[in-house]
Amino acid sequence: MKNLYTSLISGAAFPLHEKLKGHTTVSVKKAMENSQWWSRAQLEEYRVRRLREFLSAVYAHVPYYQSLFDRLGFAASSVTSVADLQQLPFLDKKIIRENQQDLKADNATRLSQFNTGGSSGEPLVFFIGNSRVSHDVAAKWRATRWWDVDIGDREIVLWGSPIELGAQDRFRLLRDRMFRSTLLPAFEMSETHLNEFIAAIRAMRPRMLFGYPSVLAHIAQHAENNGLPLDDLGIKVAFVTSERLYQEQREKIERRFGCKVANGYGGRDAGFIAHECPEGGMHITAEDIIVEIVDPQGKVVPDGESGEVVITHLFTDDFPFIRYCTGDVASLSTETCACGRGLPMLKEIHGRTTDFIIAADGTVMHGLALIYVLREMEAIRSFKIIQETREWTRVEVVGDEHFSEQHATRIMSGFKKRLGENVTIDVERVEKIKPERSGKYRYVISKVVT
Ligand SMILES: [Zn+2]
Known part of the structure; x- marks a missing residue:
């Protein structure tokens, strides 16, 4: 049973907030909660149609791809399978850097600028439009609900970015208070800070945690060393992302917080690529993102084999990410998940490690x-x-x-x-x-x- 406040926030305040920002998050999330149960064949048919539409729009409005498609003699309208993507070259940070203006759609409005380091540590400046934001937020929202929690449930975010901290203007603070999400800056893990984090978590009794696995594991370890219980607070799930999740970290967090760990994989540049379900499947946001796994020569490898993750985000019409090389190494699963969702899965993610x-x-x-x-x-x-x-x-x-x-x-x-x-x-x-x-x-x- 969700409490009244959560229903009010997830049912009314958040949709309004998104609408005011010009996002279509609510309708996208509704559609995604339906399509996650589609069969593989149904999903594939949808993806091919969307890919064709997307590439056609990109050809019509994005100068960089206009000239590229012309040069290659590539016709977006002739796309009949996801594998047709292989006719196109890869996109990397260098190309984005050198073609920043030509990668913007001529009909794009309200583009926001983003900076990221990506997995290889190379800084990157790129742009994202409203439809992409809506899809990324909706994908996150859907995955959150897989774990029987929702936007509006009390949440503690343990995050490290000073940029995000600096951006905490009044609106942001108000929004966080309304959505009951509290940010604890997780940069400095001194004894004093660790004790403060634990006290804050105890006082707030969140339903969910969100942060780097290494940070949550570190807090769990500190609590364990000092005999401080954290499993009596009603925490349902710890969402972790941005780093490789090691098994010992998962066990440490689950043991001390008395909750499940849900791993998420994605980035600001690549989008919300995949998220774990309660059955342990790392489901790809397949309606939005096509994942290819390629070898060092740039050839797509068979499912199950490891290689670099290359993504095409189907809702990046305003600033396209087509065959974007993430620098991460992973493999695709050949199995289906016990949860019944038709969304394909990643088998293993080897790539991201920050110490x-x-x-x-x-x-x-x-x-x-x-x-x-x-x-x-x-x-x-x-x-x-x-x-x-x-x-x-x-x-x-x-x-x-x-x-x-x-x-x-x-x-x-x-x-x-x-x-x-x-x-x-x-x-x-x-x-x-x-x-x-x-x-x-x-x-x-x-x-x-x-
Ligand atoms: Zn599943």
Whole structure:
């Protein structure tokens, strides 16, 4: 039974909020709650039709694709299967950077600008339009409801972005209060902060948690070490995202909070790609997103085999993401899920790992605390942070022609602010960031054992 407040919020206030923002989230979510039960064949038919419409709209309105399709002799109207996408080249961050204006649809209105580091750590500026926002929010909303919770239920968000914190204007605060979502900044995991987080969670008794798996696991561990119970609060589910979820983290969180962990996979750039259901299936938002898994030569691999995740987001007419390379490594499942949903699944996601780093005074913080220092700099193409010891951290940087000594100084002072004034920060310019032996691109590595 949902309480009255939740029904009021999910049934009235949130729809109004979305409508005022010009989004069609409510109707999209309603359609998605229906289509999740479709058969594979029905879903495929829908996807092909939508792909054809989408590519036709893109050809009509997006200069970059107009010339590309013309050059290739590609006709959007002749698309008869999802595999027809393979006639088109990949889209990567470099192409987006170099064609930022030509990738905007000439009929786009109300585009919002976004910045992200993506999985390979390369900063990226791109744009998203209203229909895409509606679809991404609706997909998240649908997946939330799989877990018997809803928008309006009390939620604690443990997030690390200082950019988001800075954007907390009055409207945002009011909205958060109305939707009963509380943000706790999860950058610095000192003893004091950990105790404060635990006290806040105890006082608020949320129905759901949302955050990085490493952060939630860290809090669970701290509570466990200090004998602080968290499983008596009525928390139903912990939504985790943005990092690889390790089995031991899942167990730690489930044990201490007495709730289930639901893993989500996606990004600001790629959209809401997949989410776990209570049966453990990692369901792809297949109505919106076509996932291809490709090998290093760019060939699509058979289902079940691992490769890079390449996505086409079918509702990005305003700023298209067609065969966008995410830099993540995963494989598709060949199975069907016990929950009965026809949405295809990812089998395994190997890709995203960000580690914790440890400041000179012992404060444990999320690697993103350092990543954000670099992401703000336009002149940086890609980077890798290696914490060798508590006193010494190296940063490999691939910079463009605007990268200067000033940038290096800013990196050093930004890092020292987080790690301690006396630590040594080496900024090394390199031609290319090499992947790990496993093929993973980790952008933060800490060799300091906690
Ligand atoms: Zn399922």
